[in-house]
Amino acid sequence: MNKSDLIAATSQSAGLSKRDTERVVNAVMDAITGALAQGQRVQLSGFGIFEVKRRQARVGRNPNTQEAMNIAATKVPTFRPSKALRETVAGK
16 A cells, blocks of 8 residues: 555545545654654554664675675664554454
8 A cells, every 4th residue: 555545545434535635644644754853752552653763883794895884873763563553464
């Protein structure tokens, strides 16, 4: 499912126009992105938790040359699904 499919499914489920639904989906994505950019955690009950984790700097290897190279520290967005979501996907 891509963003267009999500908008179409949500539009049909909520009884809204696709244009209005697209605005809502974009607003939700912008709110989550903005919160993560500020280092905040976003918890959606029954769905999961979006948060930012920090990866430490480390030494890696170039797979072609086997030469050691430094990999800088970075922040990465992560998602942890809720127990309810995990069970739904697993079919329990």
